Amino acid sequence: MKKISLAILMTCHNRLEKTLYCLDKVYKQECLAEIKTQVYLVDDGSTDGTGEMVKLNYPEVKVIPGNGSLFWNGGMHLAFAEAIKSNYDYYLWLNDDTLLYPGALKTLLETSWSLEKKGCTKAIVAGSIQEPQSGLLSYGGLVRGSWWHPLKFKSLKPTEEVQSTLTMNGNCVLIPQDVVQVVGNLDPAFTHSIGDVDYGLRTQQQGGSVWITPGYIASCEHNLTGLQAWDKPNMSISERWHKVNHPKGLPIHEWKIFVQRHCGLFWFVYWILPYARLLFKSVLLNLKYRQA
Secondary structure, eight states, rough: OOOEEEEEEEEESSSSSHHHHHHHHHTTTTTTEEEEEEEEEESSSSSHHHHHHHHHHHHEEEEEEEOOOHHHHHHHHHHHHHHHHTOSEEEEEOTTTOOOHHHHHHHHHHHHHHHHTOOOEEEEEEEEEEEETTTOEEEEEEOOOOOOOOOEEOOOOOOSSOESEEOSSEEEEEEHHHHHHEEEEEEOOOSSHHHHHHHHHHHTTOOOEEEEEEEEEOOOOOOOGGGGGGGOOOOHHHHHHHHHTTTTTTOOHHHHHHHHHHHHGGGHHHHHHHHHHHHHHHHHHHHHHHHO
């Protein structure tokens, strides 16, 4: 395996045990000895001692303090910005609740090299992640899930072969320097969960491509989205609206930027659609609750 440099980018907030367990899996990777590796971890205002414990157990990790309100995209943007200064060959996004299998990093790199040999020089490689209990797909590559909605995605189940995909979840993603040179960092316009999907789509727009590795390379439980928090009876429309506009929901300004960028001339229709559904479903749920 050739000698390369790799920056591993992480962000955390009050998940001490998960963060330490994730780092333990990182430093037990099979090919780590052959790679110049540096971990950049944004500790986003943790009050459970995460930053201090990481420094104690893994003094080689560069811990970057956050202000406590960065969320996923903000924290990863900060880590990415710091790492880019050192011009690494590869950058790996890694969620602190994603546990790498021993050969994960080797699989990611070998997949990237095989694509490079085929002429895919600007190729992102995403790892497929499975639920630890059921073994089912939780995160990974995303493909078009609707013939009429350009931003309706479905997950791409891994096979024994490398597969092309449209974009990806950001749990475990290998990005080569060639991509970073043309796409740059995550967009700070997004706070939490849109930035990873946007990055994959922007890579496609810049002539790059997105792929998933063969098989599963890590485990992570599937987390409920912020949008699902408002889908409950006995809530006022204002309460639902507040939850939707939470950084982990679908903030109206961030969604507008996203659809304007990726939906073409009819972006306004796709922008307003989820909020129209919110209003309509809120009325129906409240009516059903009152009649019960």
